[in-house]
Amino acid sequence: MRIALFLSAWLVCLGAVAAPNDPATLDRTTWPEPLSSPALFDVASRAEILTFAHALLVSEGLDENGLKERLGLKVINMDAIDKVRQRLWQRLLANYNFAQQSCDQDASFCYYVEDMASLREQAGKFEVADDSFYVKWAEPSAGFHRRYLDEQLRLAALSPQISSEIALLGDQEFNGEDMHDRLFMLTFDSGPTVIGGTTDWLTDYLRKQSMSATFFVLGNSLKARLDKSSDQALRALYKGQCVGVQGWEYRAHSHWQNWQDSVLRSTALVKQVLPQNYVPLFRPPYGQRRADSGAFFESQGLQVALWNIDSQDLAGSLTAEQSAHRVLTLMLLWRHGLIAFHDTQDKVRSALPWLLKATVQSGLGWEECEALGAQ
Template sequence: MSQSRPNLFGPAAVLLIAMGIVAPLASANAAGPSQVAVHRRETWPDAIDSSGAFDRRSRAEELVFARALAESENLTVPELKAQLDVDVVDMPSVERVRRRLWRILAANYAIAIEGCGISGVFCPVNTEAQDLRNAALALSESSVDERYRPWLYDAIKFHKIYLRELLRLAALFPRVSSEIDVYNDRELQGWELADRQFVLTFDDGPSEVMGSGADTTIQLIEWLRRSGINGIFFVLGERMRARAQTTSVRTLDDLYAGMCVGSHGWSHYPHTTWPQWQESVVRSLALVGATVPNSRVALFRPPYGQRLPGSGVFFAAQNLKVVLWNIDSQDWQSGLTPAEIERRVFALMLLWRRGVILFHDTDAKARVVMVDLIKRPAVDFIKWLDCRRVAAETR
């Protein structure tokens, strides 16, 4: 979950919501942008049932996002302020993030076109078109086969909105820190993983004990275990303590068996303005170690992704790494259905081809999204990384 932020698109929001391209904010106190990019329906005409089909859709997503990124570079600072609805734009931050996105996209595109033939769909038609920027700017409805045009129309809007989510975070960084950038090499975003590798992470738990049928943490972990998948659970100290008092330490240890448990702090406060933020980290990790010693990992995720620029010294002294994310499911937003969240996550997995995915186990939608996501044939061509391997490789 990210910090509560003002309206992202201003007067245009009503029109975009009506068009079904963005979703309204859950509430005035909710975190994250005012609207987020979603696909309202499936428009891709091909089955993604082979490695080649995965790459075809992947390079298509990369081309559309790259087009939006290239077009955004023509915006003036006043235009950026208006479009992102911010008072101040940190242009060095925006430019740094843009450069990194271009590097990532170029590397992904090079992988996705490896199997291209002369007549391959969304493949370069000549040497010049192998350059991602040129290929992206040449992309238009008239340049693609008619059967892909409904998808292209929707994808252009999706990626424009998604890029604005990212640029808004960049415009506010470092004044408002977030997952958009790192302060040091002990902070992980997800770009560090190999192609087609993904890590599942879940924040804000454990859920409250509210009877059988309403315990979202139990439901999610049991499903993950049956599916042969695990994930990193970044728990809040106060919630874990309350749960241990309601059930027992042994029950919690059994619950998280086979999973990884890191700290999300003691309470869900920004660790940039909370005077007791260091105590929050130390205290929550001590509780995790005492409660679920077999599942504890030396990983910390700051609430809202917010941490102080110089906090790396403290985390290094604690032998901790900060785990951020590069795929935000936005599952906490009440205005989004599980199907919309699943389509968003899937599109971003195809775009970035690797990453740390953010969910919340306190929301029942996380499990529903995962159930639908894993049913896709395309998921056969990615790898869910074992959380213990991730934790071991980050030491």
């Protein structure tokens, strides 16, 4: 769905383009040790950071025509790509500095990095030896990070004609990049499902884990569920959770004439039915919103909540396991942030338990959902 929308919108703006590749994923079983301590989480984090940094550095050797060919686009926004690259380097440096604080406990993937120049130097010569303990992970990881980097550069290349989560458009927006190290928050889009569906399973599962998440609901789905149940049933469904809005229907709000009405109607319904759960947050479907929408959101007391870790669980090419493995790899790379799943996808029933089990001993924190509304 997301690919089709990106493609159709860009066709109108700039002519034919090639469809993007399938989302990147990495088989985490290629990593030879469990993340059974904070130090071992840092080892894996350093490894993913250096691999991505190497891919980023290599990409800078391509000229504009080379990037067009690699990204499958006829027209690209080089200024936006350069800005994204600069931001990525800053994040990589900050994250590596966090990750190397445990080098006295395990020196794997610990190299001399104290500034941007030394990070770029280490990224340029980074490689995993053929006899390394980590050799089975090295090639799959390199492939993952090249493809994931292409995802990010493609989003930048298509902007501003197609907005996305790749960049903030104003002070009323956030994406989780400013969260504390090792702190993550779960978010779920596009619900609720029909009675007895994945939303019911998920909210019950989170309560059993003593966890909370932010659910960005669609007005029409919430109304359909309300028509078949009651206010009380919906309040029980979302007990202990936070509820933001994603508009009245899952449709890009960047070129939709009635986008403001979509936001207002869904917000009014959530406030009416779930006043104790409501948080003043809007998540744009596909990450698409108007560049001049900031004044509207500010007037409504709303913030735009994007994300920096995308499960890609809507992609039919990814299994639940692959989606979970992708999320964990990006958690190791970015070390904090907002994780985007869809509670309309059954994949989350296995992806989320696997993710929590894989990280239970790694020293991570899961932020309570109320903190998101307080941004």
